[in-house]
Amino acid sequence: MMLLTRRLAILALAATVLTGCATSTANLSTATVGAYRETIDLAGRLSVNYQKDGRPESISGSFNWEQRPGTIDVTLMSPLGQTVAAINVTPGSATLTQAGQEPRTAADIDSLTQQTLGWPLPVSGLRDWLQGYAVDAQGQRFRASPASNSVTTKDGWRLRFVDWQAAGGSDAAAGAAAAAPVPRLIQAERAASGDIQDLAIRIVVNPAA
Template identity: 30%
Template sequence: MNEVNRWLCSWRRLAFVCAFALLLQACAGKHMPVPADAELDRREQQLMNIERWSFNGKLGVKAPGESASVYITWHQQQQDYVIGLQGPLGQGSAKMSGTERGAVLEQDGERYQSDDAESLVFQRFGWQLPVQQLKYWLRALPAPASADERQLERDEQGLLLSQQQAGWSLQYSQYHWVGEQALPGKIKAESAALGVRLILVINQWQLEANTLGASQ
């Protein structure tokens, strides 16, 4: 092969490599469109219809006069819930349970009661926690509200990346599958007005009979 032919072969190989790289870049830049509203509504309604769900994980809390990291379990059955909090190395524990009739907090051998969980948290800790909205937000669902009261951002699969609602800003990541449902493994929630920031890392979700650990 003479020098000209060798040069042509090298040029063709270089051109092929460049074209292939451009093709890969173009493919990587394409995003599937977010599913239609009807499909998203159906997916969210299916998740909303699951009446029993629970998770366990670790919760970091930063609030006025308080900063803590605790292990958390949350069990929900229809409108009733039980939230368990346990400090590191078994130091300190609390349990809050609630129904439509009110909420009860048990801590350090004492029992406190109120008409609703939000008032109970404020009375005991001095800061506000939107428990009624959390049962939706934790599952990456918007709490029922009119469209102008919420701002949603989704990825190309339609999974919620962030939402702003009721004065709170939430970010979602590390989704994993539980049965046919995708649920977040990490949630950041913050209210600038209240000075409260929550970071929740979920180790395991359970939807009725379906369970999935984040490591699976």
């Protein structure tokens, strides 16, 4: 199970990620993301590549993201749908529970994911990124759009919002040129994080129902 947890499946989502991003953004190119929402429910897929102790590591799987005012719940799953980890974040603490293990709690979720999973899942950043927002290197609020889609964050992540969809999903995109877009494909890279080097995370958000 630990091997499954660390690996999930090498490059299992590569083809899915590449083929799942073909949504046209022609009718979204002049729009900007809508207002930030405290309550969202998302699902998607992710693939992670990094170097550790001179060895390349690759992980892939899917996730569910439930966000409410003051709390975030994330479920990480293997390509076969098995729950690998459950994460709960509140303003005062973060808890990560792996299958068959006792929950682990810490004040900082990003440090906790690196200690527990072996690589840093930037949950605190994703709270913004999944809606097309970030805090840039100067500490300013960045609001992405199809025309302005890259930023380096204050904590050193290089983000590209590569592909977009309308907030109501692909059907809404076809009929509403002015619909506020939301990210569909996000690429996040970081040169180093502790003993992790050349970290690259690719996140594909499923179309809204």
